[in-house]
Amino acid sequence: MAKRKTIDGELGEERVTRRSTRGRTVKEEVVDEEMIVEKVKAKDTVKTKGMAVKKSPIKDEESESKEEVKKTETLPAKTNGTAPSAPGERQHWLLKAEPESRLEKGHDVKFSIDDLAAKSVPEPWDGIRSYAARNNLRAMKKGDLAFFYHSSCKTPAIVGVMEIVQEHSPDLTAQDPKAAYYDPKDTDPSNPRWSVVHVEFREKFSNPLTLRELKDMQGSWKEISEMQLLKQSRLSVTGVTGGEWEFLMSVIKKREKGDVKEEM
DNA sequence: GCCAACGTTGGC
């Protein structure tokens, strides 16, 4: 995911960006893992951005380290679906990004499914600044699948699928004062507060499943009556249970086929 | 630890 519009810009480097909660992404340099590792260790800068759920400035660090760690920090966001936990099984998620341009500290955080599809290297999903969302990022395993959801736009909808190709690593964009989602509280080098996971595009649906449709189906289909997305509308990174994933994919595929909309 | 005020997200 990533990024925004950078698509044209620099190519050589590739920058990546990501998204975040609400928005989406920003760009940054592309980094590969090695770079990431290095950055993580050494420096601090990344410049990119991310947004995401931002949260607020949290309390101070100490608190963060302590209490926060306890409570918020550790639990995967609520209940929902996080993923199946059976060993070896893939977990499923839903990540939101904003497909329409919006400036955050001077950076356009736009990041759509098409932006992700255009990437040639794993995209860091950065900018997440909500503990519940970040905890979900940290619970992701390589190989997990996630719905790409367009938010804060004309037609909020699940528009495609991506795969988690690299588990969490520090989101150093939080430490870059110029980044869209800079977090002044994230100052302890030994304990980066925010995380990213790297994702790769897998598919774009010809017929997106809109939020409106999801809500309409929610009442009559028990399979999705408890979806975290629908119960915690502000969370930008939510869990999707195996049953929810299977149900939604079947609905999506069915409509793709003949484009029959089954309105459930 | 409770809770009111306040800020943000995100759909509409």
Next chain:
DNA sequence: GCCAACGTTGGC
């Protein structure tokens, strides 16, 4: 632009 949901802050 409005507003509901929800998280954080900070007084007590």
